[in-house]
Amino acid sequence: MTLRIRLDLAYQGTGFAGWSRQPSLRTVQGVLEAALATLFRREGAAPRLVVAGRTDAGVHATGQVAHIDVEHEAFEAVTRPKRAGSAGGSAADPYGVLVRRLTGILGNADDDLVVRVARRAPDGFDARFSAVWRRYAYRIADLGAEHDPLQRHRTVWYPRSLDVESMDVAAQTLLGLGDFAAFCKPREEATTIRTLQSYRWRRDADGVLVAALQADAFCHSMVRALVGACVAVGEGRLDVSGPSSLMQAGERTSAFKVLPARGLTLTEVGYPADEELAARAEQTRARRELHVDGVVG
Numbered sequence: 001m002t003l004r005i006r007l008d009l010a011y012q013g014t015g016f017a018g019w020s021r022q023p024s025l026r027t028v029q030g031v032l033e034a035a036l037a038t039l040f041r042r043e044g045a046a047p048r049l050v051v052a053g054r055t056d057a058g059v060h061a062t063g064q065v066a067h068i069d070v071e072h073e074a075f076e077a078v079t080r081p082k083r084a085g086s087a088g089g090s091a092a093d094p095y096g097v098l099v100r101r102l103t104g105i106l107g108n109a110d111d112d113l114v115v116r117v118a119r120r121a122p123d124g125f126d127a128r129f130s131a132v133w134r135r136y137a138y139r140i141a142d143l144g145a146e147h148d149p150l151q152r153h154r155t156v157w158y159p160r161s162l163d164v165e166s167m168d169v170a171a172q173t174l175l176g177l178g179d180f181a182a183f184c185k186p187r188e189e190a191t192t193i194r195t196l197q198s199y200r201w202r203r204d205a206d207g208v209l210v211a212a213l214q215a216d217a218f219c220h221s222m223v224r225a226l227v228g229a230c231v232a233v234g235e236g237r238l239d240v241s242g243p244s245s246l247m248q249a250g251e252r253t254s255a256f257k258v259l260p261a262r263g264l265t266l267t268e269v270g271y272p273a274d275e276e277l278a279a280r281a282e283q284t285r286a287r288r289e290l291h292v293d294g295v296v297g
């Protein structure tokens with residue numbers, strides 16, 4: 001009997017060459033699959049990860065979601081208490097045992113990759129294809145913001161003052177279903193049709209500009225390009241209708257810069273009700289089979 005397990009993950013992307021496994025490079029998938037291989041080394045083939053969104057090099061995550069498929073007997077074997085009454089965990093909470101043992105293999109609990117929660121996935125769940133939206137945040141400290149060195153790994157320091165109100169207005173012009181080719185790095189046979197469900201800008205308490213973006217999926221470099229277009233508005237190089245006009249033109253341009261990865265964090269992935277998971281996965285998979293498609297931030 002095969003068991004599907006949902007894993008909720010967080011990581012600081014600074015030390016990773018992105019999510020996807022790559023020879024000789026440190027990636028989130030590579031590190032976590034190596035830990036899984038160590039844990040399941042006596043139980044046959046090592047589990048492989050399926051992820052909601054393949055983040056680029058340097059991109060962080062606080063709400064990444066993945067799943068693995070394991071044989072029930074193998075799962076029981078790797079989560080069995082080492083001795084009766086041990087502090088390693090109770091058989092009543094095998095998913096907690098799984099998290100603790102993976103954490104022990106990965107390193108300290110404060111390392112740059114953390115498995116936050118493991119749970120049995122509902123029937124029909126697919127971390128990638130069942131998702132209905134992904135949500136990202138982007139942080140910029142301009143001249144009007146506090147430059148906190150403790151936040152430097154997840155915040156871009158920008159050497160000019162930015163008009164956050166104009167940036168927010170410009171962001172609203174991009175919402176809805178559309179072709180985001182002007183904001184996507186081209187990939188052969190990949191669709192650039194997306195539904196941008198939400199895009200807002202605000203300043204937080206220390207003056208840092210924070211963008212919040214949500215879409216059904218994002219194509220390669222799309223989030224950082226959308227941020228760059230609004231930054232061009234914020235410093236007066238584009239008017240508020242500029243990003244929308246560029247989108248309608250349908251091709252990459254030098255009118256704005258794609259912002260650095262370190263300011264970007266995947267914060268949450270949304271899924272439908274349990275009874276709708278299988279239908280959503282089937283619908284998404286069918287659409288992706290028509291267009292070879294990456295889901296990345």
